[in-house]
Amino acid sequence: MSSSTRKFRFDTLLIHGGTEAGPAGATTVPIVQSSSFSHATAEELEDIFRGRRMGQVYTRINNPTTESLERRLTLLEGGIATIATASGMAAITTAVLTIARSGDEILSSSSVFGGTFSLFRDTLANYGIAARFVDPTDLAAVRGGVTDKTRLIFVETIGNPKMDVPDIGEIAAIARQAGVPLLVDATVTTPCLARGKELGADIVLHSTSKFINGTGSAIGGAIIDLGSFNWDSAKFPHFQPFVTKYRNFAFSARARKLIHKDFGACAAPMNSFLLTEGVETLALRMERHCDNALQLARFLAVHPKVQWVNYPGLPDSPYHGVASRQFGGRFGGILTFGLADKPASFRVINALTLAKNLANIGDAKTLVIHPASTICADYGPEEKGLMGVTEEMVRVSVGIEAIDDIIEDFAEALEQA
Amino acid sequence: MNLTVNGKPATIDNQETLDITTLLTVLKVETPEYVTVELNGEILDRENFDATSVKNGDSIEFLYFMGGGN
Ligand SMILES: Cc1ncc(COP(=O)(O)O)c(C=O)c1O
Numbered sequence: 001m002s003s004s005t006r007k008f009r010f011d012t013l014l015i016h017g018g019t020e021a022g023p024a025g026a027t028t029v030p031i032v033q034s035s036s037f038s039h040a041t042a043e044e045l046e047d048i049f050r051g052r053r054m055g056q057v058y059t060r061i062n063n064p065t066t067e068s069l070e071r072r073l074t075l076l077e078g079g080i081a082t083i084a085t086a087s088g089m090a091a092i093t094t095a096v097l098t099i100a101r102s103g104d105e106i107l108s109s110s111s112v113f114g115g116t117f118s119l120f121r122d123t124l125a126n127y128g129i130a131a132r133f134v135d136p137t138d139l140a141a142v143r144g145g146v147t148d149k150t151r152l153i154f155v156e157t158i159g160n161p162k163m164d165v166p167d168i169g170e171i172a173a174i175a176r177q178a179g180v181p182l183l184v185d186a187t188v189t190t191p192c193l194a195r196g197k198e199l200g201a202d203i204v205l206h207s208t209s210k211f212i213n214g215t216g217s218a219i220g221g222a223i224i225d226l227g228s229f230n231w232d233s234a235k236f237p238h239f240q241p242f243v244t245k246y247r248n249f250a251f252s253a254r255a256r257k258l259i260h261k262d263f264g265a266c267a268a269p270m271n272s273f274l275l276t277e278g279v280e281t282l283a284l285r286m287e288r289h290c291d292n293a294l295q296l297a298r299f300l301a302v303h304p305k306v307q308w309v310n311y312p313g314l315p316d317s318p319y320h321g322v323a324s325r326q327f328g329g330r331f332g333g334i335l336t337f338g339l340a341d342k343p344a345s346f347r348v349i350n351a352l353t354l355a356k357n358l359a360n361i362g363d364a365k366t367l368v369i370h371p372a373s374t375i376c377a378d379y380g381p382e383e384k385g386l387m388g389v390t391e392e393m394v395r396v397s398v399g400i401e402a403i404d405d406i407i408e409d410f411a412e413a414l415e416q417a
Numbered sequence: 418m419n420l421t422v423n424g425k426p427a428t429i430d431n432q433e434t435l436d437i438t439t440l441l442t443v444l445k446v447e448t449p450e451y452v453t454v455e456l457n458g459e460i461l462d463r464e465n466f467d468a469t470s471v472k473n474g475d476s477i478e479f480l481y482f483m484g485g486g487n
Contacts, residue, residue: 047423051480051481051482051483052423052478052479052480052481053423053447053479053481054447054448054451054481054483062483080450081451242482244460245453245460245480245482246453246480246482247453247460247462247463248463249451249453249482252482253482256482256483257482
């Protein structure tokens with residue numbers, strides 16, 4: 001029987017959700033490495049182009065391997081439709097440009113990933129879309145940031161790398177009152193820790209390059225439409241034709257038929273395959289990432305050379321309460337800590353032998369980086385302050401290796417601090 | 418009953434009327450969770466699929482946002 005017809009639990013959906021039997025009984029999704037798809041008659045292709053029937057056309061538009069990943073992500077997030085994209089940045093760009101037009105404003109958390117900050121502040125500004133940044137943990141500031149030009153609110157479930165945790169339910173209430181959708185980047189928590197729908201998001205975004213892939217082998221992104229926002233609104237006249245035709249699929253339809261198709265940041269079939277493979281082990285990996293991160297945070301918190309540790313799993317974190325409530329008692333695989341100064345943090349990074357010094361998160365391997373001199377190097381002190389990036393800060397994406405090996409690696413390297 | 422489905426004649430034997438949800442099954446419409454249904458030129462609300470019926474002479478169009486061009 002088709003596994004998509006039964007109501008499975010989350011951990012089973014990770015492995016079987018949305019799958020169909022492959023050719024010759026294959027149990028992994030086939031990599032359909034074809035740019036285009038032929039059809040028997042001109043009438044058939046006309047019907048597909050007119051949207052009268054489903055069918056593959058061209059891999060920039062759709063592809064069977066990518067659709068399999070999209071179906072699974074839709075089920076995992078409890079959404080109505082998903083668009084897989086070439087990268088997390090492509091997902092954010094496509095989603096935002098589907099909603100906002102020249103003259104509009106977007107209201108964003110100030111503690112977002114550096115690439116997102118740069119897209120909102122610099123790139124979109126050149127196209128007439130202005131971003132306002134507010135501290136997402138200051139609800140009065142969020143409320144105060146809404147203007148009659150605001151067309152969406154954007155937050156991350158856990159700010160990367162500030163590690164702040166906004167109360168998403170409260171921000172969702174502000175968005176509802178303002179009549180605009182809430183977009184939540186859930187890259188760092190994944191659907192294992194929190195489903196955007198239960199938190200109150202309207203659209204969930206992922207950089208699937210991170211935990212969903214899980215082994216650092218592919219770049220990808222996803223836009224999951226939760227179908228909760230009513231686009232039939234005077235604020236969104238450009239959605240009207242899509243509301244009329246596609247009702248609660250209006251967002252996905254406008255994204256697919258215009259922005260995603262025209263900008264062309266489509267997923268590659270090979271990457272969709274690798275990302276689907278990653279999804280299957282996500283629950284197990286996230287459990288281990290979270291356990292290991294908590295243990296490393298506890299070790300660092302009492303280490304004499306470590307000035308501070310920022311991990312929402314530590315009881316003295318200002319975000320411990322809200323994170324416990326939102327993420328089911330788990331706190332993710334990323335933490336930051338501070339040493340005496342920048343040279344000390346460089347010495348420790350250089351002395352680590354297991355942990356790799358590189359610009360990524362969510363790999364099975366433990367990764368470290370000095371954010372101020374790398375991913376946030378282009379920003380001045382004011383922006384670094386907003387993003388919570390300081391000179392003595394080291395970010396760790398805690399892997400799923402044996403925790404004793406991870407702790408020994410840090411213990412030895414900290415002798416150089 | 419005789420219907421026009423996506424501009425082509427279609428006959429459903431032994432049925433004088435059918436609700437939309439059943440019709441989607443009978444006609445083996447692909448990925449019914451994504452289809453928009455237009456009955457005699459009017460787009461139906463998904464919530465009304467069970468309550469809306471087709472009868473002899475009706476014209477019905479299925480519409481997907483997933484594939485194709487515009
Ligand atoms: C929270 C978050 N969102 C988005 C992105 C961008 O994703 P990608 O690198 O897949 O474009 C990243 C990547 O570093 C991220 O950490």
